[in-house]
Every structure is written in C-alpha cells, then in structure tokens.
Amino acid sequence: MRVALFFDGKNHMKNLQRAAEGHWLNHGALADWVVNFVGGTELFAAYYYTGIPLPTDETNHRRALTDLLEELDKRPGFFVKRFNRRITSRECPHCGELITYTEEKMVDTSLVADMILLAVQDAYDVAVVFSGDLDLAPGLDAVHSLGKKAWIATFGDTSLSRTLARAAWGHIDLLDQIEAFSYGDLLQLPTRVEPRVPEEVDSQVLRELRRAEIHFGSRGGFVGARFFLHRWKGREIPDHPELRRQSVERLVESQLVELYTMDGQAAVRTSEQGQAEAGEVAAE
Numbered sequence: 001m002r003v004a005l006f007f008d009g010k011n012h013m014k015n016l017q018r019a020a021e022g023h024w025l026n027h028g029a030l031a032d033w034v035v036n037f038v039g040g041t042e043l044f045a046a047y048y049y050t051g052i053p054l055p056t057d058e059t060n061h062r063r064a065l066t067d068l069l070e071e072l073d074k075r076p077g078f079f080v081k082r083f084n085r086r087i088t089s090r091e092c093p094h095c096g097e098l099i100t101y102t103e104e105k106m107v108d109t110s111l112v113a114d115m116i117l118l119a120v121q122d123a124y125d126v127a128v129v130f131s132g133d134l135d136l137a138p139g140l141d142a143v144h145s146l147g148k149k150a151w152i153a154t155f156g157d158t159s160l161s162r163t164l165a166r167a168a169w170g171h172i173d174l175l176d177q178i179e180a181f182s183y184g185d186l187l188q189l190p191t192r193v194e195p196r197v198p199e200e201v202d203s204q205v206l207r208e209l210r211r212a213e214i215h216f217g218s219r220g221g222f223v224g225a226r227f228f229l230h231r232w233k234g235r236e237i238p239d240h241p242e243l244r245r246q247s248v249e250r251l252v253e254s255q256l257v258e259l260y261t262m263d264g265q266a267a268v269r270t271s272e273q274g275q276a277e278a279g280e281v282a283a284e
Contacts, residue, residue: 001039001040001041001042002040002041002043002044002124002125002126003034003042003043003044003124003125004043004044004045004046004047004124005031005034005047005128005130006047006111006115006127006128006129007048007049007130007131008049008107008108008111008130008136009049009050009051009107010107011130011132011133011159012130012131013068014159015131015154015156016155018155018158019155019156019158020155024226024266027072029181030174031043031077032181033181034153034172038126038128038170039126040126043077044118044123045079045123047079047081047114048069048079048081049081049083049107050081050107051083051084051085051107052082052084052085053066064224064262067224067226083110108133108135108136111129111131111136111139112136112138112142115129116142119142119143120146126148126149126150126151126169127143127148127151128150128151128152129150129151129152129168130152131152131154131164132152132157132159132161132164134163134164136152136164137161137164137166137167140167140169141167150167151168151169151171151172152164152170152172153172154171154173154174155178157171199250201237201238201243202247204235204236204237205234206256206257206270206274206277206278207279208234208235209248209251210274210275210279211234222262223268224262224266224268225248225259225268228244228268229245229248248268251274255271255274256270256273257270257274258271258274
C-alpha cells in the first residue's frame with residue numbers, strides 16, 4: 001500500500017517547537033515510521049510546503065530553516081515546494097498601533113491541490129497530512145470521496161482543529177513515539193560506525209568549533225550541532241559525522257564544550273575553559 005506524505009511546513013514545525021522544544025527531527029526516520037503506522041508498504045513521496053525566508057527575518061531563524069530545507073532536498077523521495085512570503089501590516093484593534101508581520105501565500109491551497117490531483121491519478125492509497133489547520137479539512141473530504149484514506153499527524157492535539165480531526169480518517173499523535181524519529185540527545189545520530197576516533201583528534205575538533213563560533217558569531221549567528229557534525233569544512237578533523245560526534249561528546253564530558261538550544265535547534269559552543277584551550281583562531 002502506497003503512502004504519500006504532505007507537510008504544511010510552518011504549521012508542522014511550530015507544532016513541534018510548541019510541544020517538544022529541543023527535538024530535531026530525522027524526517028527520513030519519521031517517514032518510515034508513519035508509513036509503517038498506517039499500514040503502508042512503501043513511501044510514494046513526501047512533499048514539504050513552506051514559505052522561503054526573507055532577508056529581513058531574524059538571522060538564526062533564517063539559517064535554521066535554510067539548513068532544514070537543504071537537508072530535505074537531499075533525501076530520496078522528498079520534494080520541497082517553496083513559496084514566496086510577503087510583508088503585510090494591520091492596525092491593532094485594541095491599541096491602534098500598526099502591526100507588521102509576514103504571511104505565506106498558496107501553501108495550503110497548493111498542498112490540497114496536489115493531494116487531490118495525485119489521488120485522482122491513483123498515485124497513492126493513503127495520504128498523511130502533517131498539520132492541524134482547519135483550512136485543510138475540505139481537501140481531506142475530497143480525498144475520501146475518491147476512495148483514498150487521509151490521516152493527519154500532529155504533535156499532541158493542542159493545535160489540532162476539531163473539524164479537521166473529524167474530517168480525517170485517523171489522527172497520529174507524533175508525541176507518543178517522538179524518540180523513534182528525533183534526535184532527542186542533541187548530538188545523537190541515527191547510525192554509528194567503527195573504528196572510534198582517537199582522542200588525539202579532540203584538540204583539533206575543539207579548535208575547529210572555536211573557528212566556527214567566530215565565523216558565525218561575526219554574522220550574529222550560532223553553530224548548529226548538526227551543521228557542525230555534518231557540514232562544517234574543518235581542518236584535519238574526521239569527515240564522518242559519527243566520528244565528529246564521538247569527539248564532541250568527550251569534549252562535553254570534559255566541560256570544554258557546551259550544548260544548548262537556539263530557536264528550537266540543537267546548538268554547540270566552547271565553554272570559557274574550552275576557549276582558553278582552543279586559543280585564538282581565525283575563522284575563514
């Protein structure tokens with residue numbers, strides 16, 4: 001049985017941050033788990049709909065979203081659909097002040113249109129929509145009328161529309177099994193490799209982390225843990241993320257490195273003691 005996944009990106013990630021702040025999702029593992037949960041045998045495709053960051057967005061938020069979308073682009077079977085956002089404003093009915101905010105256009109309608117079109121083409125048997133937004137309810141009704149099943153998936157039910165829940169074939173509470181598809185430990189990776197990285201590498205990893213801090217700090221940013229493990233182009237440190245993770249874990253145990261969260265994303269930094277040991281290094 002073929003399963004198609006449809007992510008309302010903004011709703012999905014806000015729901016995650018509200019219900020389980022600090023968790024960083026492994027969307028590949030999430031897709032596998034959901035397909036199995038609904039009784040599917042294969043993933044047809046996963047579509048992620050989201051507004052693109054604006055230059056005026058807060059730096060850390062913009063960088064976190066960009067990293068997420070780039071990661072999803074590389075996953076087999078995942079397709080990111082980006083939409084422009086626009087800045088708009090309205091007058092507060094209570095104080096009369098002008099409130100400026102951004103809004104996404106065409107995300108919900110595009111998600112529903114694709115879901116129905118693919119159902120008409122008999123591309124899938126089961127659809128799973130990652131959102132609690134009321135506006136999606138008519139789309140679920142249409143999918144059911146075409147002989148397909150449409151589930152919804154949210155983190156808990158605090159942001160779930162009752163009308164949407166009634167329209168769905170069933171509701172998946174992702175909070176119940178979040179450890180199965182998230183990096184609960186800020187540095188946990190889905191797989192491990194051997195051999196273990198030698199402790200002699202730790203000093204260079206510490207220096208590279210300090211370089212990354214200076215590099216991103218000069219731009220008002222921070223070092224994402226997953227970015228440092230997977231993508232930072234370091235000097236004389238292991239390329240494989242698992243080997244980097246081993247070294248960072250030892251540095252954390254030695255209190256030379258600290259873990260924290262920033263905008264719902266796992267982040268890593270050198271402690272004062274770590275900075276002293278790393279010395280002053282120049283970032284490229």
